[in-house]
Each structure stands twice: as C-alpha cells, then as structure tokens.
Amino acid sequence: MAKYKNLDLKVKVTKEYLENGGVEKIPFVHILDDLVKAKTDSFGCIIEDSISPSLNVFMSTLLSSRISPPFYQPDIISEYDSLYQKLNFFEQVNIDKESNFDRIYEKSKTLTNHLYRGQSEAKWRLYSTLQRNWVLNKLGNKTMSYETFIQRTLDEGEKNFSTEIESILGVSNDDTINDISVMGYLQHHGCPTPLLDWTSSFSVALYFAVNGIVNPVKSPKEIENYFSIYHSEEHYFDGGNVRKMLEGTLKRLNPIIKEQEMKRICGKDIKRFEAMKIEFADDFLFDVSRYYGSGLIKHLTKLNYMLKTQIAYYSDNDPASGIIFSMSNNQNIRNQEGAFTFNSSPNLPLEMQALEMSKDEYTKAENGQYNFCESININKSLVPYIKERLEKDGITDAFIYPSKNDKARFIYDNLMKEIN
Numbered sequence: 001m002a003k004y005k006n007l008d009l010k011v012k013v014t015k016e017y018l019e020n021g022g023v024e025k026i027p028f029v030h031i032l033d034d035l036v037k038a039k040t041d042s043f044g045c046i047i048e049d050s051i052s053p054s055l056n057v058f059m060s061t062l063l064s065s066r067i068s069p070p071f072y073q074p075d076i077i078s079e080y081d082s083l084y085q086k087l088n089f090f091e092q093v094n095i096d097k098e099s100n101f102d103r104i105y106e107k108s109k110t111l112t113n114h115l116y117r118g119q120s121e122a123k124w125r126l127y128s129t130l131q132r133n134w135v136l137n138k139l140g141n142k143t144m145s146y147e148t149f150i151q152r153t154l155d156e157g158e159k160n161f162s163t164e165i166e167s168i169l170g171v172s173n174d175d176t177i178n179d180i181s182v183m184g185y186l187q188h189h190g191c192p193t194p195l196l197d198w199t200s201s202f203s204v205a206l207y208f209a210v211n212g213i214v215n216p217v218k219s220p221k222e223i224e225n226y227f228s229i230y231h232s233e234e235h236y237f238d239g240g241n242v243r244k245m246l247e248g249t250l251k252r253l254n255p256i257i258k259e260q261e262m263k264r265i266c267g268k269d270i271k272r273f274e275a276m277k278i279e280f281a282d283d284f285l286f287d288v289s290r291y292y293g294s295g296l297i298k299h300l301t302k303l304n305y306m307l308k309t310q311i312a313y314y315s316d317n318d319p320a321s322g323i324i325f326s327m328s329n330n331q332n333i334r335n336q337e338g339a340f341t342f343n344s345s346p347n348l349p350l351e352m353q354a355l356e357m358s359k360d361e362y363t364k365a366e367n368g369q370y371n372f373c374e375s376i377n378i379n380k381s382l383v384p385y386i387k388e389r390l391e392k393d394g395i396t397d398a399f400i401y402p403s404k405n406d407k408a409r410f411i412y413d414n415l416m417k418e419i420n
Helices: 007-025 029-037 053-067 098-108 129-136 146-169 179-187 202-210 234-240 242-266 270-279 296-300 331-335 350-364 380-392 409-419
Strands: 090-095 114-119 195-199 226-233 311-314 338-343 373-379
Touching (some): 007 053, 029 053, 114 202, 146 179, 179 195, 195 202, 202 380, 226 380, 338 350, 373 380
Parallel strands (some): 090 373
Antiparallel strands (some): 195 338, 311 338
16 A cells, blocks of 8 residues: 555646745755655656655645645636646646547537637636726726626627627617627627637637647646647536526416416316317417517526526527527627627636536535536647648638727727726
8 A cells, every 4th residue: 555645646746846946935944855865766756665754744735735726816817726726627638649639629520519618828717808807907996886887888889889780690670789799799899798708619719729829838837838628518508508598488488378378268168278278288389480589588688687697608509499699790700600608707717606506516416526617738839730730621810800800999998997
C-alpha cells in the first residue's frame, strides 16, 4: 500500500508551483531542505521514501488549494488557477496530439443537436461580455441597477435597429421585435449583453477559440497552455430551454382550457360533455402555426420574465414548433449556427449559476459530482495546425463575419457616460 495518497498528482502540482515563483513564497527552511532531499528513480518517478511527512503535508495543502473551486467575489472576475480546479464544474478531456484532435474533429461532423462554445483561454470562466464590463467597471456600485441597465440597452436597441432587424428577417409582426431578438442583434454588433454565444458547429467554436491566439508560448503553468471548447448535447440545456418551457406550459393549459370550452358548448348536457371528453381526448387545442406573430413570444421574452429564470436557453433550430425568437436577424448568427444562453446574474459565471440551479439534482446523484458540461482542453501548440484545417474547410474571417461591425457599441458607451 502506498505511503502517501495521490503522490504523483501532488508532485505535479508542487512542480508547477515551484516553476512559477513558489520557491520565494515558502517561509519554512525545513520545507526547502526537504524539497532538495526529494529524489527520483531512473524513470523520473518520485521515490516515495524520500518524501518527508512535513513535505507531504505541504504538497497536500497545495493540491487542496488547486482542487478547491476558484475564489469567488462579486466584484472580481475570477479565473481557474489549474485544470484540477475545473473538475469542480466540468468533465474534461485534454488534447495534445494532432491525431487526437483529428479524431474529435471528424467525429463532430457526424453529430447533431450538440452545442459548442470556444474560448481562447482554458482558465477563463463563462462570463458574458456585460458581466465582465459590469464587474471590471464596478457598475454594481453605481446608481443604475443591472435590470435597468439592460432594459435601457434594449429600449435603445429597439429604437435604433428594429427597422433593420425586420428588413433582414423579411418579416414584420407582433413577435419580430422582442427582447431576445434585439439582444441577439446587439450582441453581434459590439454592444455588451447578458448573452453567451453557442453554436451547433464544432468548427465555428474552434474558430472563435483560436482566432485570438497568435504565436503561443509554452508556459510553466499547465492551464495556460490550453484553450477550451465547451461542449454539451442540446437536451442537457432543456431545463432552461424557453421553447420547451413554453411548449410545456401550453400542454398543461390545454386540458384545462379544452374542458372549459366543452362545458361552454354543452351547457347542462352532461352526457354530451362526457362524450366530447372521450372524442377529443387526444386533441391539442392550440394551433402551433399561429404562435408566431400573435404577440405571445414577445410577451414571454420580456426582460422581467427572463430575469426570473436563472439561466435561459434560446434557439431557433425548430421552426416547426411555431416558437420562433427571430434570432437570425444578421448573417453572422446564421453562418455561425448560433444559439444563446441568458444568465440573469450580474456577476456569477454561467457554470456557477447552473450549479445553484442544480444543487438538489447533483447531491442526489450517486457520486455527488456536478458537471455543467464537457471542457475539451486543446494544447495551444496545435493552433497553427487547427487554423490550417479550418481554412481548408472554409471557416474563415469572411465566412464567420460577413457583416462585421460594432455599430451598436454606442448604446453601451452612452449609458456608461450617463452613470459615471
């Protein structure tokens, strides 16, 4: 039996700590002496008997600090200090070789109903652009509330861009201009919003992740050598899927309203009422073809409703449902095969907000483990190879950004001037 548990992991964490200036931070001379006395065998593996009990305690403390979730404070943008910390929120896969990348790249082309999000740094948490600006600029200390700030942004967005949105969609009805369609337009024209972009294309997610990485340099800190693609099957977002919620509400209302209508028709004729209940038992009262344009979607996507839901997921990938959010209001979203998550918190990253929502579920799970989604961590040394593959597949700047501009940025800038 091993003398010390998780020794290899402790050694790996300690080595990374020492290579990042940790030696100068150790206040105890005896720990420094014990580090010098630690030996490896001919295979480079640590010799367990060369580790003193006090050094083991020191390494255990380091490992514990790396495994614990990142320190969270509402007025700070927190990051992951190590890949171990990410285990608190994500199932992880590391990709370090071209052959391993090729395998998942080709497999992704065969998958449907999957969602991806690419970020240039594995250490970054899932904050929206508005959250980053809200926290970094200390806007929580200003006079304007988060809700008011978003509502003012939406009001200005609708006033300035509703005609353009309707023109792009080729549709104008009571649902075309709703809070999520306006927010999506602003998101893709330079104005910070509470939305996070997701895509059903692994290639598109890769583009966003590698596009900001130029000449990557190997870091002694492991997590800084990776970027991440966040991945989930779409059905795992059903808890916040607004279309599913709306469909569920209508299904629950259907028997109630149907029975009320049959009673109105039958009056006091109980036999006729019972016969109608049997005859129309499987009928759905609501005509899905008439949802869009009725004003129902505009009403249910109002910001005050959205903020009551911790996380909401919006997608227009099922137009047959009749529930259309008018999100494809610019060519960028269309080419990027985009969908959105909405996070109602001004400062909790998406994975923490999801944890708050899911506590009851994961504590009842067999292993008590929580995973928001999968984090595919890809070594930055593969970036040149990946860029070459994407270009061959037509995933270029011109494809991703057919109408790239920041013409909606002025809305955010004007609000900032007002509250500062």
